Amino acid sequence: MKRQTLAALIALLLLTFPVNLMAERADYCVIPLPKSLTTDDTKTFFLHSGQGISYDAGNPEIARNAQFLRTWVREITGVSLTLTPDDKHAAIRLNTGLAADKNVKGRKAKNKKEKRKAPAALTAQQQEAYVITVDGSGIEINARMPIGLFRAAQTLRKSLPVTQEADSVELPYTRISDEPRFAYRGAMLDCARHYFSVETIKNYIDILALHGCNQFHWHLTEDQGWRFEVQALPELAKKGSVREQTVIGHNTGVYDGQRYGGYYSQAECRELVNYAAARYINIIPEIDLPGHMMGALHVFPNLGCTGGPYPVCTRWGVMNEVLCAGNPETITFLKTVLGELCDVFPSKYIHIGGDECPKTRWKQCPKCQAKAKALGLKDDGKHSVENQLQSWINHEMESFLQARGRNIIGWDEVLEGGLTDDGIVMSWRGVKGGIEAARQHHRVIMSPTTFCYIDYYQLRDRGLQPDAIGGYLPLSQVYSFEPLAADVLSEEEQKYILGPQVNLWTEYIAYPQHLFYMLLPRLDAISEVQWCYPGQKDFEGFKSRLPQMLKIYDLMGFSYCRKYE
Ligand code: ACM
Ligand code: ZN
Numbered sequence: 001m002k003r004q005t006l007a008a009l010i011a012l013l014l015l016t017f018p019v020n021l022m023a024e025r026a027d028y029c030v031i032p033l034p035k036s037l038t039t040d041d042t043k044t045f046f047l048h049s050g051q052g053i054s055y056d057a058g059n060p061e062i063a064r065n066a067q068f069l070r071t072w073v074r075e076i077t078g079v080s081l082t083l084t085p086d087d088k089h090a091a092i093r094l095n096t097g098l099a100a101d102k103n104v105k106g107r108k109a110k111n112k113k114e115k116r117k118a119p120a121a122l123t124a125q126q127q128e129a130y131v132i133t134v135d136g137s138g139i140e141i142n143a144r145m146p147i148g149l150f151r152a153a154q155t156l157r158k159s160l161p162v163t164q165e166a167d168s169v170e171l172p173y174t175r176i177s178d179e180p181r182f183a184y185r186g187a188m189l190d191c192a193r194h195y196f197s198v199e200t201i202k203n204y205i206d207i208l209a210l211h212g213c214n215q216f217h218w219h220l221t222e223d224q225g226w227r228f229e230v231q232a233l234p235e236l237a238k239k240g241s242v243r244e245q246t247v248i249g250h251n252t253g254v255y256d257g258q259r260y261g262g263y264y265s266q267a268e269c270r271e272l273v274n275y276a277a278a279r280y281i282n283i284i285p286e287i288d289l290p291g292h293m294m295g296a297l298h299v300f301p302n303l304g305c306t307g308g309p310y311p312v313c314t315r316w317g318v319m320n321e322v323l324c325a326g327n328p329e330t331i332t333f334l335k336t337v338l339g340e341l342c343d344v345f346p347s348k349y350i351h352i353g354g355d356e357c358p359k360t361r362w363k364q365c366p367k368c369q370a371k372a373k374a375l376g377l378k379d380d381g382k383h384s385v386e387n388q389l390q391s392w393i394n395h396e397m398e399s400f401l402q403a404r405g406r407n408i409i410g411w412d413e414v415l416e417g418g419l420t421d422d423g424i425v426m427s428w429r430g431v432k433g434g435i436e437a438a439r440q441h442h443r444v445i446m447s448p449t450t451f452c453y454i455d456y457y458q459l460r461d462r463g464l465q466p467d468a469i470g471g472y473l474p475l476s477q478v479y480s481f482e483p484l485a486a487d488v489l490s491e492e493e494q495k496y497i498l499g500p501q502v503n504l505w506t507e508y509i510a511y512p513q514h515l516f517y518m519l520l521p522r523l524d525a526i527s528e529v530q531w532c533y534p535g536q537k538d539f540e541g542f543k544s545r546l547p548q549m550l551k552i553y554d555l556m557g558f559s560y561c562r563k564y565e
Helices: 003-016 018-022 060-077 112-121 146-159 198-210 234-240 266-278 294-299 328-344 360-364 366-374 385-402 432-439 475-479 512-519 522-531 539-556
Strands: 036-048 052-054 092-095 130-135 138-143 168-178 186-190 215-219 282-286 349-351 407-411 424-427 444-446 497-504
Touching (some): 052 060, 130 146, 138 146, 146 168, 146 539, 186 198, 198 512, 234 294, 266 282, 266 328, 328 349, 328 385, 360 366, 366 385, 385 407, 424 432, 475 522, 475 539, 497 512
Parallel strands (some): 052 092, 186 215, 186 497, 282 349, 407 424, 424 444, 444 497
Antiparallel strands (some): 130 138, 130 168
């Protein structure tokens, strides 16, 4: 072929397919890594602006997921798709129902009866399963339930090249089949030491959803501020949320002289519940009791053993002033609070805290001691009288909440006075509390400081980071966490471990940028602990997949720690 003819041919080709030749490629090696992924890089499908997303228009939940996908594809790539419900020939097709089980390996219903019953028999993880197939006909997503479509849409979102202004992107043929390892995949945010806006919490929820998390544990009350509106007790949040000033640094004795406050109205809480639910995230509210209560004691000093007065705390630490266990008004107060909490938060789990409750006052308080006597509490060599008194409060709260169809979660101190009937233990002082609870056949969430406290420094060189509470928890350490404690727990006992959670306490974090810097990319690491099986995990591979996530954070305007160890 003559050189001019060849040049003309190339020019013609460029004119005919200008976009395709410039299209950037998708890469399905996302975080968290899917369970199974087979890609053929030699064949690709081109996704163009103007192509459609098909879905079941009769189902608003699925329609919402289709809309999410459309928005994300546009944000990440620039490709503008249209919603084309019930179009079998659309470029992207979202399918749900039992048909998905033909594609999800090992779950094909055996007969008509099983087909009818199948959804009820599914584990939480199986309900989230999905399959993505990319071939010459486009992108087909099959899931059992709408939640699976959402998970698939997130995987597709993270797979796409961050081009922002492209008209077309190229997707290698692939088959991805995925479901999470753990049913519970949580992250906690302390909005009591510092208040974060509803907008920031929505961002936090978006980031959790991007990582496949499904539980947002919201720490709402503290010594330094009460942040949940209780309508029967209007003064509680109004006054209990405000501290006169805040200590500078690590309890230096020097204060900033600035009043600090803020709380969440019930309308705002409901807005967040709905926002999270649309992203398949449950909000677990925490009212930390009977310690960490100075915000409430400030407003109701009669609920303390000494009668106060109690200022809302202006410094950090564990305070001796706690709710009086011997005052019946304490129980009435807590039931009023938890009653309204249940009205606002539909979560099956309600966190009642229970950590760091010194017994100094209880030991000397006539009311507390009289209560212990009336209950017949005796030191049995394993549980002190005062620890049993705390356990009695936990039982009171548990039966109150059980009557409303809820289960309690407590920090691992709840083991010290004897565990309640159906309480879930959140193991934070290492994994030993979780192990003990699992052995007693109690459900467990693993969030030990050693792997899950992302308020700790993330780099060895403290000079490179903002001030933090202490410790050292680099990315690699979070990534290395194995929550099942298989070396000491039997297979049967391991079943009680629901999953892992990271905790972000905010004594030293006052602004959203700092918050996201602490969260990212350590949330990426925990997301693989939560989602992937040990055989899939590989820190080097994980690090090679991280830059794509960082591009997404840049695009969304989230700060993150750029160096990692
Ligand atoms: C805790 O970190 N005090 C639960
Ligand atoms: Zn007392």
